[in-house]
Amino acid sequence: MPSNDSLNTRKDLTVGRKKYAYYSLPAAEEAGLTGISRLPRSMKVLLENLLRNEDGVSVTEADLKAVAAWIDNKGSVEHEIAFRPARVLMQDFTGVPAVVDLAAMRDAMTALGADPSKINPLNPVDLVIDHSVMVDNFGTAKAFGQNVEREYERNIERYNFLRWGSSAFANFRVVPPGTGICHQVNLENLAQTVWTLEEGKKTVAYPDTVVGTDSHTTMINGLAVLGWGVGGIEAEAAMLGQPIPMLIPEVIGFRLTGRLPEGATATDLVLTVTQMLRKKGVVGKFVEFFGDALPGLTLEDQATIANMAPEYGATCGFFPVSRATIDYLTATGRDKARVALVEAYAKAQGLWIDETSEDPVFTDTLELDLASIVPSLAGPKRPQDRVELTTAAPEFEAHLTGTFARPADAERVSVDGEKFTVGDGDVVIAAITSCTNTSNPSVLIAAGLVARKANALGLKAKPWVKTSLAPGSQVVTDYLNDAGLTKDLDALGFNLVGYGCTTCIGNSGPLSPAISKAINDNALVATSVLSGNRNFEGRVNPDVQAN
Secondary structure (H helix, E strand, C coil): CCCCCCCCCEEEEEECCEEEEEECHHHHHHCCCCCHHHCCHHHHHHHHHHHHCCCCCCCCHHHHHHHHCHHHHCCCCCCEEEECCCEEEEEHHHHHHHHHHHHHHHHHHHHCCCCHHHCCCCCCEEEECCCCCCCCCCCCCCHHHHHHHHHHHHHHHHHHHHHHHHHHCCCEEEECCCCECHHHHHHHHHCCCEEEEEECCEEEEEECEEEECCHHHHHHHHHCCEEEECCHHHHHHHHCCCCEEEECCCEEEEEEECCCCCCCCHHHHHHHHHHHHHHHCCCCCEEEEECCCHHHCCHHHHHHHHHCHHHHCCCEEECCECHHHHHHHHHCCCCHHHHHHHHHHHHHHCCECCCCCCCCCCCEEEEEEHHHCCCEEECCCCCCCEEEHHHHHHHHHHHHHCCCCCCCCCEEEEECCEEEEECCCCEEEEEECCHHHHCCHHHHHHHHHHHHHHHHCCCCCCCCCEEEECCCEHHHHHHHHHCCCHHHHHHCCCCECCCCCHHHHCCCCCCCHHHHHHHHHCCCCEEEEECCCCCCCCCCCCCEEEC
């Protein structure tokens, strides 16, 4: 339904040979929304959403003026707006109930003697099956096939139901098991940065926005797609074309300067950002990144930082459209016309950022020099508890005697006829997993190079360690194979176990019975080392406390 467009902002944008209609932010400023060119870019996305959906009921001229007033009050004045995301992203665990509800509505239509085929999502919905695969088998070339087979055995009823849904409903797609983690699939394939909709004879262009039934939906903000995780009711409302009520947010600007030093990765950077923002307190707020360091960050680095917004507590961590956005859309095979539209639209709307861009107005700001980043890890219980690698040993020793306070004598257990000792602090799970890090090629290539060096030095994983590699998409396997690094990971026991969340969400599978018994009989503090984003006690595996 076309907007009331009380400010007469609907204009035409010609890109190549195609003309698009769009709701112009510069035109809105000329019409009286003074100062909106200085809004954070994430706020501009919200304002465009209101301009395009102005109906005089859920969105009024007063809402438009309230967003424009943000320049003066910086979000301190509470005002509720109706946000309509362009699409919905679901994973299989939280998505199935929504499909059940759609099916129930069709049954109700049939009972009323009406046409059940009229019940469909009004907004596009993508459901990615990624939460069901478990690491039952590992350390062999057969692990992937065996785990997929077991996954289907456990979930065949759900999968058949979702397969029916994918053909029964319009505007509803299902990405099958064994493809990848929903957030990485969203980044690599589904998101468009600028969405389009056919409206009569016109094609309307507008920012791609999304809500998802998983908290790490925020990862897509790295591609300048405003989105975050919501509850099932809100997701269903969005799916059925209803607006999501929200308060106009405060926006914290996070200035990034300098460049990462050699040896530091995006993981080290995001752990530092998480620690800083948790200390700052950004719950219920937007975080928007800016500064002269952005041109030096890859899109995948931005996605890594955006992914962990739930860990630093923000609604989202937004990166504006930049040259990195265009390069990534091109490299991942998006349609050339769409890529051209993204650049032209972002520049026309003031959503583009480069070295000449003026800094927006923010509620408050933080600053981080990337040159200060050092190799780090998080642990043993919370993602915001960053530990510098150089102090990891003494800090973990202190946790063993303090935080866990479970000193115990090592227990000798037999595994495959061999005797070895396991005790407090021993690693029993080592997992390359999660959307946070397997979306980042530089981190995955680094893992492969470490494996190559370890093999050259004759290092081996201990026989009781459950090793696994669960990439976020099949693309990871392709470039590890092309780089010749898969064989190095396999040689250390990091064989492919599946494409999905696995260990990061607790689908690490059971430890060997002998190891599990030794841990529980002796109250040992067993440890996992993983590339996941949530290391809360007991989340990774019920036998493992420290992560």
